[in-house]
Amino acid sequence: MPHDLSPADLDRIRTWTPIDEDLVGVADDVARLCREVRLATGAADLARSHHWADVEGVDAHLDLPYLDDDSVFHRLDLFLPHDAVLRGGTTLPVYVDIHGGGFTYGSKELNRSFCQHLAAKGFAVFSLNYRLLPTVTFLEQLEDVAAAFRWIAGHLADYPVSREAVFVTGDSAGGALGFYATALACNPDAARAAGIPDWGLRPRGAALVSGLYDLAPLLDGSADGPATFLTALAPVFWDEHFRSLEPRFRDYAAMVAELDLPPIYLCTSSDDFLEADSLLLGAALARAGKRFEIQDWAPAPGVTLGHVFPVCVSWLEESDAVLNRIREFSYRLL
Incomplete structure (x- = not known):
């Protein structure tokens, strides 16, 4: 075996x-x-x-189809603080979570514990599936995310949440999809160029964890480390349309410099193999004068945090601190 x-x-x-x-x-x-x-x-x-466990006081609405095709890849979950359900109203801010997994691994179930912990901090959290490499391209994965955005936009009135306070979160490959989704949803010209013009939502901000933002090494075959396998799949994943897009619609640094972006919170750690991606994105945001926060955790001696620790080891004190920081970041934007 x-x-x-x-x-x-x-x-x-x-x-x-x-x-x-x-x-x-x-x-x-x-x-x-x-x-x-x-x-x-x-x-x-x-x-x-x-160690992944359900969180007390959080209601779960599971396996909601966001496309009518019976595909398990086109379903999402919603996690709501039970207190918000009891209180009613339309003020609860919303997060849309996009799971990671190198574009080829995982599902919303991978992030269920993280999403419930995030919901317990005072959010409604939609957690979505999307089709995986190698059966789809990067842009087709973004099309799935856009379809989920449109479904969520059409159903926000069904829940005690705010339509004006929708945020995006994602980790690792989900961080890449979250960054691109946020950029496309906020920039109609970029969305049209990518062939995904209708997003339904305009995110107020994004909180991205250990994301993969610099796609150039995957496109030109120069990637090393854990993401190397993606270079072997590049002919499958990066279709000619994506390769033909202008840099301002494809390259993270050009996108930051030229597109309208909402405030972004970035989280990584010094033992995260994608630490440099978060730091480079933060530097690009700083040069462009965009609003952002970055948290680069240094583990205590003898302790490991590693890649996407708030998501995969959500019970840690450090993970709880990240969730509190996300809450502070988001609530300041309300």
């Missing part, structure tokens, strides 16, 4: 990611690479998954 995973382990991993269910008809070499990435990442998440 790959990675010494038992059948029970595989069944558990499948609760938060497909392994090979969506790889039917995919070229053997591509399917093999994606399966290996999913198994290796799932094995890493397996131990901490036993």
